[in-house]
Amino acid sequence: MKDKHLTAFIEETKELLAELESVLIELEKKHDDKELIAKSFRLLHTIKGSSGMFGFDDISMFTHDIENAFESIRNGDLEISKEIIDLTLAAKDQIQLMLDKDASSKVDETEINKIIGSFRKIAFQIGKSKTSGVKKEKNEKTYAEKLIYNSLYKIRFEPFENIFLKGVNPILLIDELKNLGSAAVYCITDNIPDFEKLNPELCYLSWEAALVSNAGFDEVKDVFIFVEDDCKLSVDIIEENTRLEIIEDVKKQIIAKFERGEKLTPDKLIIKKSESEKIIEKRAPSVKSAGKDVKPKIEEVENSIKAADSGSSIRVAAEKLDELVNLVGELVTVQAHLTETAARINSSDIISIAEQVERITWDLRDSALNVRMIPIGATFSKFKRLTRDLSKELGKEVELYTSGEETELDKTVIEKLNDPLIHIIRNCIDHGVETIEERKKAGKNPKGMINLTASHSGANVIIEISDDGAGINIDKILDKAKKKGIIASDASLSEKEILNLLFLPGFSTAQKVTSVSGRGVGMDVVKRSIESLRGSVEIKSEYGIGSTVTLKIPLTLAIIEGLLIKNFGSYFIIPLSIVEECIEITTEEINSSNGRRLVNLRNEIIPYIYLREEFEQLDNPPEVQQIVIISENSFRVGLTVDKVVGQHQTVIKSLGRLYKNTEHISGATILGDGTVALILDAAKLVKQAEESYKENTAVEF
């Protein structure tokens, strides 16, 4: 049980850290965005509290100092500076390291102490400026005024009985509440059962408190932020921003009531929220005279409550979703079998049931796959940090612009996209964008630009990374390829072919090895990982103007639409998304072509692959065969097949480790009758045909 909570905590904290990072990056651009400041404070506060609860005391203590700094910022005592952002980002990285308990040995104590030291120095400076009486104009209320204008809050805190099991000590919360100002706390013991019924592991107590404090409504509520779901909590403003002596009066009355053993609940002081608003409105004139508008504050509170309510979601373990998708996959297979059987039996009753099952299965399949779809935006914000740090390290100025964050992709696909994207963006910053001087010389904006966009295109998602840097020097690549002996010294290649050389293993054009790139793992790794997602990579570049890398990724890895074909007794699947049309060809035509595999399609000559020959099948072909025309990257190729069976919902299964390096086959699927059909790796087949076609035509001319 404990482990489960612990993993949930670690996962959640990692998410919070990621969010913090993107908020900080935003904040760097908009220094005085109050909402962002408040958000970073809340995130830090949550991280501090929950890590304390789960025994990560080091994180909790570490975060405490940072939180303090952000509190000062929130209060307007301190302004956001680049230094603070840098420090906080560094701190975020440290927290992440501390989270990975296995890696705890790697946590650099001196680094942590340095960060804490810097934060304390900042805090010390605030203290000094405060005592020396320096007032900031931005600050609406002076410190002295704050002392006078206080609010009276009525807080009722009823923890659920099982609160101890969550590791919460209510007394600490009450103590924290007391620290906000002067508080009178009353403990309600009515619910304590008889001794024999008492379970010492349960909490039977609840508390009521009257708090006089200059803290805002949010701040008071934040005390209970971690137990929100584990208690009934009400915080009401009874008097807002009133002079202290008035409040003290009311407070005294309340305390008197406490002392008499009366509860606040039935008292007239307990006002529902709407009523409390009315009271505040009534008081508006006096409040306004104090130079404060109260209304916006209430709206703020309401908005924050609304924000918490909207977009309700639940956290589900990824394995459960995988299991669901697997089951749906099996259902799709069984449904195919049912449809087949129904058609064979030819009973209209069963056929109509089969059709219904089919419809529901497809809907179910779509929603099951949809559940795993997550927007790619979360990954994008990570790259902003990468760009920021990297360009700083290299002494360049680069800004990353993103669009299409809402584009959804399968979770597993997004995870696998992370590394290739990091690699490409690194390349852009390191090799693509020039140094500031070079850019000035070329008459460009000294600040480089990288655009990262995602968009849908049919069953694929297109991710484009473009920079306005130096572009790729084609001659340099050609030179290097010749030097390395990758191509013959007299070879003449088209621009596209030269750019494709970049994808060869061990090909790196970086002049020198930096910490960023040029370590031998190059674009070939990118290409391989994208291909493992059944996607493709393309580079375009204009020398002096910039380069663009385009990734084409299928939406999901689990289920695709396929065209089922039969060839020499085995079934194969061709992904339907690349199929254009089917035409007939006689075996006689094939045999009389002298090995030139070309077919005339509406006056266009298209090369085709004779699969029977390609797969070394020696049985006798049927008299008439089919050619399925497929196209990939605007190159069209035909594949000969014995028979086209029809459309098929294909649940993709891996062929397993023993077939890891199999060419031409990218996976397998199970048909309705239980036999296994192989999925043709069409992209690879097209490429092979393209290459051999070019070779042949080159020989001819």
Added chain:
Amino acid sequence: MENINIEQNNELLEESLKRFDQYLSFKLDEEVFAIQVEQINEILEYKDPTKVPKTADFMKGVINVRSSVVTAVDLRVKFNLKVNEITKDSVIIITRVNLDGDIIDVGVIADSVVEVFEIADEEIEQPPTIGGKIDSSFLLGIGKVKDKLIMILDIDAIIKDIEIEALQDQD
């Protein structure tokens, strides 16, 4: 008192060390082989695997085992034994193989299943390093059951060898 206890414990320990493992024996052509029962998931009636084009002969293809795709290998081809026609006795034994820490299922085609038997570790002899029909690195040992010699296969080592061969094949 204590001494006796330790002695007793030692006896118990020795007894438990003298392990009896269970093995499944099966026939490839006329030879009898065995695999530890621990490593066997199930035995299926023979069904034709789907051949993956351009792969080695002993890679028979893939079969559907309760909705997952499992590789089937033909050790008769691998061991240069006679490949008999498929009969009603032909089976595919689904084994659980440990490939460098990865646990994968692999189907082994056999002409027929013989029996499940028990044999103590001590009664298993080291295979002869030379002169054997089967490469000794593929054998865990040779057991003697009812005066018959049975070759106990190291299925992990065999599949590892097949993987290496399959990778080389495609290069």
